[in-house]
Amino acid sequence: MEKIWLREYPPGVPADIDLNEFTSIKDILEKSCLHFADLPAYSNMGVSLRYRDMDRLSRDFGAYLQGLGLGKGERVALMMPNLLQYPVALFGILRAGLIAVNVNPLYTPRELEHQLKDSGASAIIILENFARTLQEVIDQTAVKTVITTQLGDLFPFPKRPLINFVVKRVKKLVPTWNIPGAVPFRQALNIGAARPLADVPLNHDDLAFLQYTGGTTGVSKGAMLTHGNMVANLQQASAWLSPFSRPAEDTIITALPLYHIFSLTANCLTFMKVGGHNILITNPRDMPGFVKELGKIKFTVITGVNTLFNGLLHTPGFDQLDFSTLKISLGGGMAVQRAVAERWQKVTGTPLIEAYGLTETSPAACINPLTLKEYNGSIGLPISSTELSIRDDQDRELGIGETGEICIRGPQVMRGYWNRPEETAQVINRDGYLRTGDIGIIDERGYTRIVDRKKDLILVSGFNVYPNEIEDVVVLHPGVLEAAAVGVPDEKSGEAVKLVVVRKDPALTAEALIEHCRQHLTAYKVPRRIEFRTELPKTNVGKILRRLLRDG
Incomplete structure (x- = not known):
């Protein structure tokens, strides 16, 4: 596909990165340690290195x-x-x-x-x-x-x-x-x-990480990420940041676990490269403690997943914090919901910028421009030196406005899965494109929107139903804290939509929710079953485990 997205790049962001500036992560680290020697690099519980x-x-x-x-x-x-x-x-x-x-x-x-x-x-x-x-x-x-x-x-x-x-x-x-x-x-x-x-x-060909996928749908696999993959993604991320961030000026809140690829690259490594200061949060699940810690820090950047941002917004005292220095709020790892993004901007004064990536892409593949004024429902634009293609099940490229699987090609795409050549061949095609398993659509400006995960698709009487769309509608209801939609067997329609909800308002009823859905969704998308729970099953990063909801 023609790189139509380059026209949307903010001034100062290059079309391509210089992959040869650094030979390895070791090279980047040693240069940063020399250049930023006296600056704080990582802090935890009030102690800095x-x-x-x-x-x-x-x-x-x-x-x-x-x-x-x-x-x-x-x-x-x-x-x-x-x-x-x-x-x-x-x-x-x-x-x-x-x-x-x-x-x-x-x-x-x-x-x-x-x-x-x-x-x-x-x-x-x-x-x-x-x-x-x-x-x-x-x-x-x-x-x-x-x-x-x-x-x-x-x-x-x-x-x-x-x-x-x-x-x-x-x-x-x-x-x-x-x-x-x-x-x-x-x-x-x-x-x-x-x-x-x-x-x-x-050098670029040497392996840096065996980064295991979550394993939420089966046995976890080790993505082989080379020093070249990681150097590429650090160059891409810092190029995206460069018009908005000067070296050694940022303090980033690192609440997602560093063993997860998002936090590893976006926080630990990218801000090490530019001389930033990582504030390590050991237990972000303790939301009151997390908010108390945030109150002690003048931070400029925060990253997280939708559930983390939603949790902070519902924690007493968060809306009283000083957000005057906050420049960038970056969401990834799972879909950012409009209701969460809009409330985040109202409380903090900064837009919640959505990014997209996978373990297999080190991880960043698409990011919204950091100049964005408000949430736009998109995962953004392919970053520098990255190509995106929407393809059908026969690996044929589709056009603008057509729905298909998002495929990514670039220097950040993994070498393959450790000791799994057959599985590698299933996800990386002959042209070097990685099949992501995400269903999406690209518009005429190059912005891509994820419809859903391929495996999470619900088929109701032959119609495609995407859980993300249903969840976005459901969480707009003021009585809902969190929600997840899954497909369950149904004699008449093959599958039906089941909705699992965590209530904010204890008085909320299934009937009220169904009526809310009818106002915003076509009839076949309206949930047939609603189950209330005190919490949703999640990975340690905060992704909702839909598989457990289906099985349960």
Whole structure:
């Protein structure tokens, strides 16, 4: 497709990026640490690490890993929430020439075992709160080295022992565990400080991450993201930011977990590249605590998913915060709902800008212009050096205004799935386009709108019904906090729409909701069944698990 979207680019955003400016993430990190040495890089619970601290500590950790005999290309797993230890360990892994494997700390033993075995990880850094889970499966994996950390390990004295004592002894958040030979994180740093860090040459073809897909629809797969993929996406993201953000001036709220590709790239890595300051929120599910933390910070950027923004908007005190420095609010990971976006802008004074990407695209593929004045219902424009094509099931390109599968091509598209060539071939076609599984439509200006996930499509008497459309209508009702629409078997129509709702108003009835839907939806789209729940099942990032609602 012709790049019609380039005409809509804001002034200063290039059509293409310079992929050869950096050889690797290691290259970017080392230059940032030198250039922004005295500036704060990452902060957590009031404690900050400067860029020079990041340089020293990640060097020491990388030297420790190399001292274990780990060679270039070996896999090292990370299993922790947003702590200062995360970027230190991550950058140590990458500087040592190793491959990072991000692991969700809330995984069950079965899920953890699969990911460690599938990746072939030989070492893991884990918050000891989750060590019991690892203990149950480690003997079935190739893991030989376990490095454990406690919540406050990079805090100064006396905050460090105090926090660690409260977590372990008062709140009792650390189940008893026993992993012989496990090495404390601080000990690893001390050992590494006395060792040299060998310079491992890295280029665009070397793997940086095995980034596992969520696994919400089956067994999770490791997307092979190269240093070239990641450098490309960092160049693309910073190019999109460049007209609106000067180096070293931004403070970004990092509430989504860093092990998730959105937060990893958009927050941890992109703002490291431009000398920004990441504020790491360890437990964003504690909304009152999160709002209290936001009250202490003059932040300029915040990223999140729709459920996070919605949760903040419904937390007492959020609307009283000072948003005078806020420039950019970026939503991704799932569809941003109009009702949430409009309320966000009313409360904060800044539009909620929607972006789009996948684990397989490192992740950014489309972003709305940051000059946007209000929510537009679109995922935006393909970013620099990126092509978008709408295709049918026979892989034929469709035209403007036609609905089909969104396909993406660009330097940020993964090499493929780890040890899964057949599955790779199913999603990347001969022309190098990634089939995203999302159904969308592109307009004459190049803006793309997602209709829904291909697998979430509901077929009612032969008509396509898209859950996103129904959910957008339902959450407009003032008595609704959250909603999810799924398809369920129906004798007459094949499938029917089932709606699962979390009420804001306890008096809300199914009849009132159905009447509301009838006013805004064609008859076959109106839910046949309504179920009220106290909460919706979600991934740790906040995506609603429609599969569990269908099965339930």
